Amino acid sequence: MSPLAWREFSYWMRHYRRTWRGTVVISVANPLLFLTAMGVGLGRLVGPGSAPLHGTPYLQYLAPGLLAAASMQTAFVEAGRPVLTAVRPQGSYRAAVATPLEPRDVHAGHLLFVAFRLLTSASAFVAVLFCFDGFHTPRTLLLVPAALLTGLAFAAPIAAWAVGLDGPTPLMSLLRFVLMPLYMFSGTFFTIGQLPAALRVLARLTPLWHGVDLCRGLAEGTATAGSVLLHTTYLAALAGAGLVAGRRAYTRRLHG
Amino acid sequence: MTDRSPVLEAVAAAGTDPRRVLAYAEALTKVHPGGEVRAVDGIDFTLRRGEAFGFLGANGAGKSTTMRMIACVSRPSGGTLRVLGMDPLRDGARIRARIGVVPQDDSLDMELTVEENLLVYGRYFGLGRARARERARELLEFAQLVEKSDTKVSALSGGMRRRLTIARSLVNDPEILLLDEPTTGLDPQARHVLWDRLFRLKQQGVTLVLTTHYMDEAEQLCDHLVVMDHGRIVAEGSPRELIERHSSPEVLELRFAPGAQQEMAHRLEDIDVADRTEVLPDRVLLYTADGDAALAAVHDRSVQPVATLVRRATLEDVFLTLTGRSLTD
Numbered sequence: 001m002s003p004l005a006w007r008e009f010s011y012w013m014r015h016y017r018r019t020w021r022g023t024v025v026i027s028v029a030n031p032l033l034f035l036t037a038m039g040v041g042l043g044r045l046v047g048p049g050s051a052p053l054h055g056t057p058y059l060q061y062l063a064p065g066l067l068a069a070a071s072m073q074t075a076f077v078e079a080g081r082p083v084l085t086a087v088r089p090q091g092s093y094r095a096a097v098a099t100p101l102e103p104r105d106v107h108a109g110h111l112l113f114v115a116f117r118l119l120t121s122a123s124a125f126v127a128v129l130f131c132f133d134g135f136h137t138p139r140t141l142l143l144v145p146a147a148l149l150t151g152l153a154f155a156a157p158i159a160a161w162a163v164g165l166d167g168p169t170p171l172m173s174l175l176r177f178v179l180m181p182l183y184m185f186s187g188t189f190f191t192i193g194q195l196p197a198a199l200r201v202l203a204r205l206t207p208l209w210h211g212v213d214l215c216r217g218l219a220e221g222t223a224t225a226g227s228v229l230l231h232t233t234y235l236a237a238l239a240g241a242g243l244v245a246g247r248r249a250y251t252r253r254l255h256g
Numbered sequence: 257m258t259d260r261s262p263v264l265e266a267v268a269a270a271g272t273d274p275r276r277v278l279a280y281a282e283a284l285t286k287v288h289p290g291g292e293v294r295a296v297d298g299i300d301f302t303l304r305r306g307e308a309f310g311f312l313g314a315n316g317a318g319k320s321t322t323m324r325m326i327a328c329v330s331r332p333s334g335g336t337l338r339v340l341g342m343d344p345l346r347d348g349a350r351i352r353a354r355i356g357v358v359p360q361d362d363s364l365d366m367e368l369t370v371e372e373n374l375l376v377y378g379r380y381f382g383l384g385r386a387r388a389r390e391r392a393r394e395l396l397e398f399a400q401l402v403e404k405s406d407t408k409v410s411a412l413s414g415g416m417r418r419r420l421t422i423a424r425s426l427v428n429d430p431e432i433l434l435l436d437e438p439t440t441g442l443d444p445q446a447r448h449v450l451w452d453r454l455f456r457l458k459q460q461g462v463t464l465v466l467t468t469h470y471m472d473e474a475e476q477l478c479d480h481l482v483v484m485d486h487g488r489i490v491a492e493g494s495p496r497e498l499i500e501r502h503s504s505p506e507v508l509e510l511r512f513a514p515g516a517q518q519e520m521a522h523r524l525e526d527i528d529v530a531d532r533t534e535v536l537p538d539r540v541l542l543y544t545a546d547g548d549a550a551l552a553a554v555h556d557r558s559v560q561p562v563a564t565l566v567r568r569a570t571l572e573d574v575f576l577t578l579t580g581r582s583l584t585d
Contacts, residue, residue, distance in 0.1 A: 090361035
């Protein structure tokens with residue numbers, strides 16, 4: 001990565017200083033409301049006696065999965081609309097590529113900022129988790145890098161795709177038809193063992209399930225070297241493919 | 257090299273000294289990816305230090321695409337382009353470090369303040385914090401925006417935003433300033449303020465390259481013009497030269513009552529005081545050496561216009577003659 005990418009990163013940081021308030025609601029308050037309502041409220045109904053939970057309280061089961069899903073959502077919020085806005089003729093990418101920065105610097109710098117957002121959101125989430133029973137362990141800290149990797153596995157491909165769009169409609173379709181079903185059926189709220197066999201196979205192929213299972217395994221201390229390796233390889237491959245595709249797509253769009 | 261192209265000859269005549277020729281193009285062509293139309297179709301031009309160089313043409317003539325190639329944000333599909341002695345394909349970043357760009361869409365950050373927009377841009381060019389602040393202060397002064405320094409850009413008028421965009425383009429002290437349609441969409445007063453700033457830059461020796469479809473802008477600002485149509489250069493010279501070469505000195509404009517125009521134009525067809533007659537949707541133009549004599553001849557033929565105007569020929573007439581179309585259709 002060229003040092004010029006840091007100039008793009010510092011632009012997004014300055015922009016963020018003006019706009020951070022709204023993002024706190026989306027990336028921290030929303031998951032926390034979910035955590036409280038479903039973990040504590042619904043959790044009373046889903047007792048630890050429920051067979052698939054193997055004695056784990058529902059809140060402890062839910063929280064790591066919810067963090068992975070929240071990371072996916074942050075990735076969408078940060079790499080979807082902002083990329084689309086920045087690439088318009090009047091957008092900030094157009095200003096940046098008129099300077100010594102190359103499209104690949106703009107790409108790298110913006111994704112650095114997205115990584116920063118994923119990191120801060122995951123850290124805030126984990127900080128709050130420490131307030132709940134069952135998370136007072138250093139293991140909980142492992143959730144931060146796991147959530148970051150999950151987020152990047154979504155952010156890099158989304159940015160690569162969004163930079164080529166001409167309007168926001170496809171982004172809304174992505175949210176409705178891809179991300180929402182993933183949110184619901186990737187083991188966030190219940191084990192995918194409860195899904196019909198065909199759906200179970202499908203769920204195991206989705207990136208969010210790998211993120212959820214990675215986070216949950218680390219938080220509960222049930223992760224094996226093999227499962228961690230499988231999940232991280234899958235997620236890193238997706239992020240890597242997204243980065244390669246993104247670099248090409250940025251150059252095509254901004255230096256067309 | 258024995259048989260050199262005209263452009264290279266021109267470069268040689270100016271001295272190959274890159275301090276005089278800032279940019280040149282030869283058979284420069286652009287076909288957009290996936291497209292078939294040649295947006296720019298084999299153009300030649302030479303840009304010399306200190307001049308104000310204009311690309312005049314209607315929308316879609318290829319002006320902005322040419323500007324984007326000079327600015328090194330669009331790859332030429334064919335031909336030769338050199339900017340500041342370098343090849344945009346190889347040295348894009350180094351060229352961009354030494355030019356300034358005022359895009360048609362301002363591309364300012366609406367959420368940031370006026371000053372912050374300049375600081376961010378200074379950072380893009382690698383200016384240190386203190387230097388960026390100092391430069392921002394100077395430029396705010398130049399753009400007459402000092403009092404607006406802490407205002408969000410979204411609260412500025414169109415003219416102020418445009419002035420800020422020009423200030424921003426000067427952050428790196430550019431040798432060439434590229435302005436794409438600098439006053440499109442501005443009210444007359446804002447245009448004059450902007451022209452005044454551009455004149456000032458010109459006097460300071462900044463080389464200006466601008467595109468416009470306003471003939472008054474081209475006449476006011478440009479020393480050298482190329483007229484573009486359908487991706488090609490159809491004429492080139494100073495505004496005065498273009499008018500002398502491609503139009504008669506005077507023009508008689510005739511307006512008729514609605515519906516009467518066709519019939520009246522027909523009566524004027526073989527009038528011999530006019531070199532050429534042009535029938536526009538709203539008026540008839542007679543190109544002539546002597547407008548008053550032409551007007552007298554028109555009255556002799558018992559043609560009754562509701563309004564008449566004798567005026568000197570302008571670039572609009574040059575454009576009409578060369579392309580058969582009005583500039584601002």
